Structure formats: C-alpha cells, structure tokens
Amino acid sequence: MFGKVLKVILVLGVCTAVGLGGLFATGALGVPDAGIEDNAWGEVDDDRIEVVTTVWVDNPNPGLEVDDLTLEYALWMNDVDLADGTAADVGMPAGNTTTEIRSDLRYQHLSDWWVAHVESDEVSDLRADVTAHVEWGPLSGAPSYTHEDEVETDLEPMIADSMAQLEGEHSLSPVEGGGALEPTVEIRDTDAEWGEVDENRTELHLTYEVHNPNAYPLPTPALTGEMEFNDHLVGEWDAHEVEVLHGGYDATIPPGESREITFVVDLDNDDVVQWFATHVDGEEVTDAELRAQLAMNVDGQTMTIPGDEEAIHCEYDLRTDIFVDQESGIEQTGCELLPWATPDQEEFDELEATLELDDALLAGDGDDGERDEGDDADDSDEADDDTTGDDAGGGEIGGTDSLLGTVD
Template sequence: MSLGALKAVLLGSKLKIAGVVLVGFVGTVGLAAGLGVIGVPGVADVHNQFGAVDDSTTEIETELIIDNPNPIGISFGDATVAYTVSMNDVELAEGEREGVEVGTGNTTVDLTTEMDNQAIPPWWASHIDRGERSEMVVDADITHDRFSRTASYQYDREVETDLIGEFDSEEPQPVSPDDDSELGLLTEVSDPLFYINETSGEWGDVSEEATPMEIDFVAYNPQPVPLTVTQLEYEITMNDVVVGGGSTEREYVIAPDAEETVETVTVIDNDSLDEWWVTHLENEQTTELEMQFWLTVEVGGETFQVPVEALDHEETIETDIFGNET
C-alpha cells in the first residue's frame, strides 16, 4: 500500500472516530439531562423597561438572565428563548430569539419588541373592570434541542390605582357664579347659590370603547325659592389630552331649604387612551388627571352657568408597571 493511501485510510478513520465521538457526546448530554445528571439551563431573571414610544408603538426592552448550572457552556447554538408580557391576559409584547449560545454561569440576552399602542384600550377596560387592578405577567421559556426539555420562568406583579375613590366626599362646599355680582340682581337670592354636601362615584359598565363614571352629588338649596339644575357639562383631560367631554340634560328641581341627589354619568373615550399612553411614558409613567364641571342653574327667573369646584378633580397618577422603582 502506498504512503498516500495509508494516510487516507488513517485520516478517514480519525474523522469517522471524531464524528462518532461527537454524536455520542451529544447523545450522552441529552441522556444525562434526562436523568438529571446535567442541569438544564433556565431563565433566572427577567428585567423589562419601556424604550422609545410614538403615536403607534411602544418599545419594550427585555433583559433575560439565563442560568447554566453546568461547569461547561452549551455552544451548540440551538437554544431558543421566548417570552411574553401581558396585563390581565391582554398581550402587550412577545419575542423570541433562536441560536442563543449559553455560557457557564449567567448569560444575558437582550431583546427589544414593539407593542401596538392599540393594546392600551382593552387593557384599560380590563383594569377598570377588575376594580382598578392589573396583574402584569412575564412568561419566559428556554428550549434546547439537545435536552428535549423546556425550562420556564414566570414573574407577576400587581398594579393598582384608585381613581374613582377620590370622588367620595362628605364635606359641604359652596357653589356660586364666577361673578358674584350677578346675584345682586336678584333680591330673593343670596350668595352662595347652593351647596354640594356630598359626592360619590363608581364605575359604570365599562367596555373596550368607553369607560363610564357614575358621579352623584347631593345639592342643598338654601334659597327661599326653588332652584333648577338644567344641565351639567364636563371635560376630562389626562396630561392635557382630552379623553372625555359632554353634557347631561336631565333637570332637577330643588325645593327651598331642601336637598336633592343629582345623578350624572361622565364617559372616558377609550379610543383616546393610546394617545394618552404616549404622554404617560414620556412623563416617566406620570399622568395629571383633571376633570372640570359646570352647571347651568335657573333660580328667580335668571339662568347662571357656574363652575363646580366641589366636583372638579385633579390627581397625579404614577405607575411603576415593571417594578423598576422598587
């Protein structure tokens, strides 16, 4: 046999042996993992934060920490990581990366996905419907073909607000026209025009399109003549974005020295919430909510439009959806 032929035989044998060893090693890894001898890499932790936001989308930046409990790294390049972020079962983001190499110890995988801002109205509806509570859930999985197993990780966090509770008050407040001199034209009527002795609020039947607020107030008429509430107008803004406005036309006649409960329904237009969402994130998850009310009142043959500071509402809403501030 020639020297060249001998080398070819020997070299071919070595390559075959190496191939058998590699296949055997891979098979052994899978078997060892199945028997629990080798630990399966899993997701140890997840960190999320909001990135860039515009009128239509919101970036969610995710940092996955993958823990490999084995003394050697997995470098076959076929590990796949996948994750979802949801609030009250409304999916906000979903991402996946294939071919992830997992080294010894902890490996950080950075992912960026885009959330459609149109997910905000259905989430908001679910938040209100559940008593102003949201459960934020992050599900993350890592799958490696050699292990034939998927390791899962879940993180959940509760987000709460109390917007409607701020309307509950039993503190009497006077109501008068902006220009008190207008009352001087009426000899029978004195200032203040009337009092709001009590206010209360609760959410109505929320849908993905609208969020109704049922706001009632007890009005007391101190005048010696009847007082008629003919109209209530309102405007709701969140970070200067108008999210609701309108008027109610029901009349209420309040007898002299008597009280009457005035029932009103104000509505947030949920289609405006994706525009508000942009401002909320740009202001570091902070919103200035403002609600203003005006009443049209007839008394003594005259009609007045009066601002109702007792119903006006200002509140700062701060959220920490991913828990990064704690």
C-alpha cells in the same frame, strides 16, 4: 483509509454522546435555565409602545457553550394578550448571562385591557412569561419562567376628590349682575364612580347631593368640566352632552329639600389609550388636571357654583408601578378657582333646565315655580325618587364654602 477515518469519527461521536449522557445522568451537566430579570418601557410614539425585557440565562455546564438558544416572551394583563417577542440564535456561555428581548404592545388590544381594568375596580393582574428553547443533545429542553404582579390605579378616587371641592354652602348671584334673586345652595355630598364600559366608551357617573334651603324651588343644575392628563384631553363635557339619571333636567329641587343628582359623562377609550402612551413615556407619572362647574338658570339669569363664572381646578400627580420601581398612588398638588366658560341661555333651553318663578312665590306664599314650557315644577319633582334631607357642612374658599383637602 477513508472508511477507517469515518469509523473513528463515528466512534468518537458515539463516545461523546454517551459521555455527555452519562454526565447529564449523574448531575454533572444540566439543562440551561432562564427567567425575567427586568421589564422596562422602550421607545414610545403615536402608534407604538416598546417593551424591553431583560432575560437572565444560566448555563450550569462549565466549558460548554450553547449558541442556538431561542427565547420567547409574552405579556398579559387581566388575560388580555398585550405583547410577545422572540430572540433567536442567542449565545449562552457557561455561567449567568443576560440578554434583551424587544417587543411592541398591541395598540389594538389596549382598549380591551382598559375595559377589563375598569370592570375589575382598576386592578390588573399582570403576567409575563419567558421560555428558553434549548436543543443540544441530552441538554435539550424548554424551561420557562412566569412573573406575576398586581397593578392598581386610583383614577376613580382622584376624580371623586376633585368633585368634593364643590361641597359646602354657596350664595349665588346672577353672572351678569342685576336681579333680586340670590339663592343659597348647599352641596352636601359628592361621589364619582365608573358606569358602563365597552370597547369604545367609558361612562363616568358624577353624583351631587344638592340641598335647597330657600323658600322657592330650584332647577336641576347643568354640569361642565374636563379632565386633562399630561396635557392630553381625556374627558371633556359640555352641558348639552351630559345626561342626568333619575328625574332628568326638568325635575326641580323643592324648598327645604335635597336631591341626589347623577350626571353621566362619556370618555372615548381612544383618548384613554393615547394618554396611556404619554404615561409610560413619562416613567409612569401623569400630571392630571380636573375642572368642574355647576350652573343654574332661574328667571333667565345664570348662576354658577363656584360663583363668578369660575370652576374648581385641581391638579394631581398620578404614579403607577407597572414596570417602573416606584410607589403607586395619587397626590393632590393643589386646588384653586379659575375662570370658566359658563353655559349660555341656548344650552339651558336645549336641556329644558330653566325655571321661572312668579312674584307671589318670591314673596313667600309657597306657590310653585313654572317651567318655560308651563309645566308645574312640583309635578316634575314628584317623578324624581331621590329626595332626601340630610345635613352637612364645610370650610370657606373664595366666597364659597368648600374643603380643599388632600387625598388620603
């Protein structure tokens, strides 16, 4: 009796398999399919950024339910492996359904992504893959789906726009009052661009074309400033931490001539990663603040650009569209002048960025200025190859000529 029952079961099983195979061969049944419906940010904390991926699943077989589907997800940006996740034993009734896969970004890989992003002119190729593993007789398979997108940021033009607020003509006075020296300085052009970048640090090059319309030389100015994104300090530079390319601080700006000065500022990539967490936690919106000041030391007197020991302070809204459906870009929300901590005499001495002028020179006989250490100022300047003589102009803000425009 038992043998007969077993034979019947085996026959039914074979018939069922043959029947399913026949239906599959004729197109009446099909292998389930899957794809990505949406990506979103989940929970964010100090060392974790969650990615929530909504996957659609299509089971084209009426009346047949698969209950052991396995879904796999992977995310790359500029070929940097940032996340993967798995959902096992997923039920798949007939028709279209959705399910979620939760995965964590690999924090330790975010710095690698940042390096690739900067080296690609702030453009990242995003790729997200989902694969559905189905094992159900003739309906077994592993259909996959790939979503590709391009992610751009505009940090470099945002920084350049804020630095451009210093352009124009500035009449300088000693910050402590007194002294007969009140030179005029013209910032004719500015620029900002990324320099060298590695896994630990990112260089930012800030360039100013400084024109000296006076009858005496002027020293190389010192730069101070900072960048704050979502109340997180991403970059901060004191005068003694900033390097100068091509000529150094001991080069002067001769009378009636211009000099292109490039300051090198370092950003710690760990600070960038921490900012990125605040950015995605805020629906990919960043409140960016940038501050900058130039300062000169002549005859022991410090003079600042802008004047009165103030700094330019600009704010921007920065938006991206990695996972959030919005228009990416930057918008300047305002620029103003605010009080700032000016470099002291000790910092100028450390940089060797001070200049002494003798009485004969100030009287206009054309003699050279002298460095504190006795070096001839023009000899220092001859070592610098970046001297030009172009013209420019600007509008007025707070006693200094400047344009407080908006980002195009």
